[in-house]
Amino acid sequence: MTIDLANWLFVATAASYFAASVIFIAELLGRAGRAGPWAARLVALGVPLHAAQIVVWSLVLHVCPVEGIHFSLSVASMLACLAYVLARLRYRVDVVGAFVAPQALAFLLASRFVGPVNDEPRLRSALLPFHVAANLLGVALFTMAFAAAVAYLLQESRLKHKRFAGASRLPPIDALDRAEHGFLVAGFPLLTIGILTGTLWAREIEAGGAAAIARACLSYASWALIGGVLLLRAAAGWRGRRAAFGTILGFGLTLLVLVTYLVRSFGQVAAPGGVPA
Amino acid sequence: MLVVGLSHRTAPVEVRERLAAGADALPELLARLASRRELAEVMFLSTCNRVEVFALPKAADGVDAALAAIRDELAHHGGAVSGDALAAYQYQKRDEEAVRHLFRVAASLDSMVLGEPQILGQVKEAYDAALAAGTLKSLLGRCVSRAFAVAKRVRTETSIGAGTVSIASVAVELAWRVFGGLGDHAVLLVGAGEMAEAAARSLGNGARALHICNRSFDRAATLAGTLNASAVPWDSLAAELVQADVVVTSTASPTFVVTHEMVKRAMKARKGRTLLFVDIAVPRNVEPSVHGIDNVYVFNVDDLEQEVARGMKARQAEREAAERIVDDEVAQFLAWTRGLQVQPTGVAMRAKTRAVLLSELERSLGGRLKHLEGDRAALTQMVDSAVNKLLHAPTTRLKARAADGDDAGELALAIRFLFDLQEVGVAPEGESSSDAVPDAVGDEPLPH
Numbered sequence: 016m017t018i019d020l021a022n023w024l025f026v027a028t029a030a031s032y033f034a035a036s037v038i039f040i041a042e043l044l045g046r047a048g049r050a051g052p053w054a055a056r057l058v059a060l061g062v063p064l065h066a067a068q069i070v071v072w073s074l075v076l077h078v079c080p081v082e083g084i085h086f087s088l089s090v091a092s093m094l095a096c097l098a099y100v101l102a103r104l105r106y107r108v109d110v111v112g113a114f115v116a117p118q119a120l121a122f123l124l125a126s127r128f129v130g131p132v133n134d135e136p137r138l139r140s141a142l143l144p145f146h147v148a149a150n151l152l153g154v155a156l157f158t159m160a161f162a163a164a165v166a167y168l169l170q171e172s173r174l175k176h177k178r179f180a181g182a183s184r185l186p187p188i189d190a191l192d193r194a195e196h197g198f199l200v201a202g203f204p205l206l207t208i209g210i211l212t213g214t215l216w217a218r219e220i221e222a223g224g225a226a227a228i229a230r231a232c233l234s235y236a237s238w239a240l241i242g243g244v245l246l247l248r249a250a251a252g253w254r255g256r257r258a259a260f261g262t263i264l265g266f267g268l269t270l271l272v273l274v275t276y277l278v279r280s281f282g283q284v285a286a287p288g289g290v291p292a
Numbered sequence: 293m294l295v296v297g298l299s300h301r302t303a304p305v306e307v308r309e310r311l312a313a314g315a316d317a318l319p320e321l322l323a324r325l326a327s328r329r330e331l332a333e334v335m336f337l338s339t340c341n342r343v344e345v346f347a348l349p350k351a352a353d354g355v356d357a358a359l360a361a362i363r364d365e366l367a368h369h370g371g372a373v374s375g376d377a378l379a380a381y382q383y384q385k386r387d388e389e390a391v392r393h394l395f396r397v398a399a400s401l402d403s404m405v406l407g408e409p410q411i412l413g414q415v416k417e418a419y420d421a422a423l424a425a426g427t428l429k430s431l432l433g434r435c436v437s438r439a440f441a442v443a444k445r446v447r448t449e450t451s452i453g454a455g456t457v458s459i460a461s462v463a464v465e466l467a468w469r470v471f472g473g474l475g476d477h478a479v480l481l482v483g484a485g486e487m488a489e490a491a492a493r494s495l496g497n498g499a500r501a502l503h504i505c506n507r508s509f510d511r512a513a514t515l516a517g518t519l520n521a522s523a524v525p526w527d528s529l530a531a532e533l534v535q536a537d538v539v540v541t542s543t544a545s546p547t548f549v550v551t552h553e554m555v556k557r558a559m560k561a562r563k564g565r566t567l568l569f570v571d572i573a574v575p576r577n578v579e580p581s582v583h584g585i586d587n588v589y590v591f592n593v594d595d596l597e598q599e600v601a602r603g604m605k606a607r608q609a610e611r612e613a614a615e616r617i618v619d620d621e622v623a624q625f626l627a628w629t630r631g632l633q634v635q636p637t638g639v640a641m642r643a644k645t646r647a648v649l650l651s652e653l654e655r656s657l658g659g660r661l662k663h664l665e666g667d668r669a670a671l672t673q674m675v676d677s678a679v680n681k682l683l684h685a686p687t688t689r690l691k692a693r694a695a696d697g698d699d700a701g702e703l704a705l706a707i708r709f710l711f712d713l714q715e716v717g718v719a720p721e722g723e724s725s726s727d728a729v730p731d732a733v734g735d736e737p738l739p740h
Contacts, residue, residue, distance in 0.1 A: 186472070187468060187470055187472035189566050252559070252562065254563075
């Protein structure tokens with residue numbers, strides 16, 4: 016019964032995200048009129064379904080939702096959608112859903128088909144839930160910042176080429192710039208916590224393999240890059256295009272760290288990957 | 293129905309402004325028009341592009357007299373000696389053409405800028421003024437109400453109001469594309485030309501602040517007074533570029549007023565905050581290379597006019613569909629009014645039949661009907677039901693014939709002759725009841 020409920024919630028969530036993705040993309044292509052708000056509502060519908068699915072599924076498997084890549088992917092995508100729903104209250108960024116909804120769908124599906132739950136006792140630590148939770152929230156917010164940065168570059172290109180009116184569904188460029196900055200500012204402290212707890216955790220479990228070191232370097236690089244983007248904006252007025260490229264690059268690096276975890280989970284490496292993520 | 297008037301198509305502004313009437317003058321003007329014995333109902337529409345009197349003549353055969361009366365009153369209002377003084381600029385329409393004209397005006401199909409939304413509000417103001425003055429009663433009032441529905445239908449079913457069709461509205465659209473809204477942003481007007489003023493009026497409305505910078509400070513101060521803005525000296529232009537978010541330039545300077553270097557320095561001081569230039573001056577005031585600076589956008593008059601042309605073209609493409617809607621609505625309205633023309637015949641036919649049946653019933657009961665308290669209501673109801681059943685087919689067929697545009701007048705005359713309806717006082721001798729405007733127009737529902 017509980018497994019059936021989890022499966023039903025999984026299908027309902029996937030259907031919501033899928034429908035939202037289709038509408039968002041159709042609207043961007045100018046084939047769905049002004050249907051964006053409906054797509055955003057579908058994402059908003061998907062969030063509680065998704066949260067319920069995570070809770071029920073974790074009860075079925077007797078696993079904490081922030082342990083292992085299996086759940087982490089699902090939680091990260093749910094948090095990204097939640098961040099999107101909340102961000103819509105502050106910024107006019109409906110179009111960001113065109114990036115968030117397909118990504119949430121992809122992560123949701125991946126969470127189901129990626130390797131088994133990582134239950135290795137040696138990796139367990141009091142720091143682990145903080146590390147994973149901070150990183151997941153950070154990834155969710157950077158996803159939003161990435162989507163806003165891509166939309167910014169598209170809108171900027173339209174304006175620089177003077178295709179400024181007509182059927183564009185993109186939000187105002189200034190709103191995109193402010194939204195992107197807001198997501199980065201919110202996500203950076205979480206990334207910092209993730210880095211710190213990850214470093215301490217790696218020391219605790221004495222991780223030190225080549226893969227772990229590479230992952231740590233990537234994590235530090237993404238932290239430095241995003242920190243640099245924020246610093247340059249505050250100190251030297253680096254906004255707009257340069258900030259958007261920096262954000263995209265920073266998100267790319269954090270995504271790369273996530274991918275290394277994914278690759279590891281496929282092979283279920285015995286040794287801990289350890290360091291920060 | 294009649295209309296006499298002049299518009300941007302027939303009269304220059306010097307003539308139009310002589311005849312225009314503000315809200316204060318309307319009550320007196322309407323009262324004077326309504327006091328003319330030739331007119332039954334009247335509405336006065338005055339905008340910057342048109343002055344028109346819509347009216348209903350008192351008698352069907354008094355149309356020419358009614359037209360002459362309106363012309364005289366307009367001439368009197370405009371300070372001319374006689375109605376003929378304005379004849380060269382005026383047009384007059386009657387019946388179907390007058391109804392079509394009102395519907396087209398309300399739907400903005402006769403406007404200088406096709407599809408502009410203000411005209412509907414102006415027609416509503418004219419309608420309210422006429423209602424308040426008591427010069428709108430039944431038929432003309434219903435026609436104006438219908439015009440509002442037609443305008444709404446045209447806007448809903450076509451894209452006649454879509455797109456941007458003026459430099460000012462394109463500037464507003466641009467500001468939205470860049471900032472979303474101007475509530476937190478400042479607008480700087482460089483120069484004080486007419487075009488910049490128009491753009492500033494649109495942009496400055498919702499802006500946090502509006503500053504005007506002009507070589508002549510006095511001119512800037514005068515304009516600032518009318519726009520609820522503040523004037524700044526010409527020397528502080530570079531400093532103003534740091535504060536402003538939208539800059540509208542319109543000076544007559546033969547060289548660039550805003551240079552690449554100026555904007556570079558300003559952007560540094562602004563810490564990269566977005567800056568939008570709307571350069572509507574010819575020759576251009578903003579150096580074109582400024583558009584290449586990160587987070588700075590420059591749009592010149594050619595860019596804006598291209599957008600205006602696109603908007604106009606899109607609206608023109610919708611004109612045909614809008615005209616079809618107007619044609620359809622005119623046909624429905626006229627069918628409804630023709631139905632009203634035969635309504636008195638139907639009413640008289642029912643009244644006479646009912647009277648005859650009740651009288652026969654009374655007679656057959658030997659005068660006991662008034663004493664049969666319990667049965668009286670039931671018997672009267674039976675008579676009403678019989679009248680309805682008997683006359684349903686002829687009444688609906690008569691109305692349908694009228695609505696189809698066939699000559700229902702002859703049929704109505706035949707019915708009156710056959711049923712000897714003159715005796716029940718439908719229409720006095722010499723005044724055709726089919727031409728008279730019924731009092732109970734409001735009882736008959738319009739189509740839709």
